[in-house]
Amino acid sequence: MNNIKSVAVALGLACGAGGAMAQEIHPSWYIQPSIHYFEPDSEFGTDERDAGGGLRFGKPVAEMWDLQIGASHARSESGAFNYRQTLVGADALLMISRKNFRPFLLFGVGAQRDKVENPLRRVHETSPYVSAGLGFQLGLSDQWAMQADLRTVRGRLRHDEDFGFERSNNKYLAIGFNYAFNKPAAPPAAVEQPVAPAPAPPPPPAPARFEKVTLSATELFEFDSATLRMPQPRLDEIAAALTAAPSITDVDITGYADRLGSDKYNLTLSERRAHAVRDYLVARGIDGARLKAYGKGETNPVASCTNKNRAELIKCLEPNRRVEVEQINIERRISE
CATH class of the missing domain: 2.40.160.20 (Porin)
Known part of the structure; x- marks a missing residue:
């Protein structure tokens, strides 16, 4: 498998004005x-x-x-x-x-x-x-x-x-x-520590094909939550790739948010989501010393919106609540 250079995961944020919804809404009557x-x-x-x-x-x-x-x-x-x-x-x-x-x-x-x-x-x-x-x-x-x-x-x-x-x-x-009348939904069960897989044999010197992995915010989290949805097969792929390349130690996990809400709240939630991804990879057997988690709040937006209607504004800002996985090259060898 070819070397993996870095991981940049941009983690979504959908928060209300004034720091609303730091906790999930309990929808019960x-x-x-x-x-x-x-x-x-x-x-x-x-x-x-x-x-x-x-x-x-x-x-x-x-x-x-x-x-x-x-x-x-x-x-x-x-x-x-x-x-x-x-x-x-x-x-x-x-x-x-x-x-x-x-x-x-x-x-x-x-x-x-x-x-x-x-x-x-x-x-x-x-x-x-x-x-x-x-x-x-x-x-x-x-x-x-x-x-x-x-x-x-x-x-x-x-x-x-x-x-x-x-x-x-x-x-x-x-x-x-x-x-x-109803209790809140129970949080997802803790991910059990998997048994470390056996070392993969060296790849044959045959041509290889690579592809880039891209995640969406809705694949990772519920609305305004830092708790990962389960299961996460695509994060499992990243964990497998890092397991197969133990020499890679500069893995960066970075969270981003949109501009709704206060700067402090956006920064905090982006940090919590970045750390949630890091904790998941650690639970999958990746050494935590190889992973660095950052939150950058609402910086580096990819969409600018001026909608007056709040629902339309939240929809327009979806690209800023994004997940980008850059330079994650997972090798898939094709039989000749």
């Missing part, structure tokens, strides 16, 4: 019971802060979005002035991060049922509302997370002549616990 600290609009006849509760169901639906649907109920009493509000609606959570600590922005729509009972008026009406707020999720285990959020609920009151005003603004502080 989850349930969230919660308690609420409630401050009503004083126009309803009372501004006494009180408590309430709610129940929601949620699910990650995209790289940066969670959807939550459900209902809540809160009350406020001040002497003979009583007020109740029930909310039924849906919230979209824009996830700033997918790490263990996950801050988010919240946008919601739905219907509010307002019940006002006091000496001045008695009104029970249902009206539409919009809401906005911010909060965070904190991972506690594979299936449990805490969620806290602060939001304002702005209603456009129907029959405003009965309420005495047209628009309401209630404020909620909610604390809940999310329980995922």
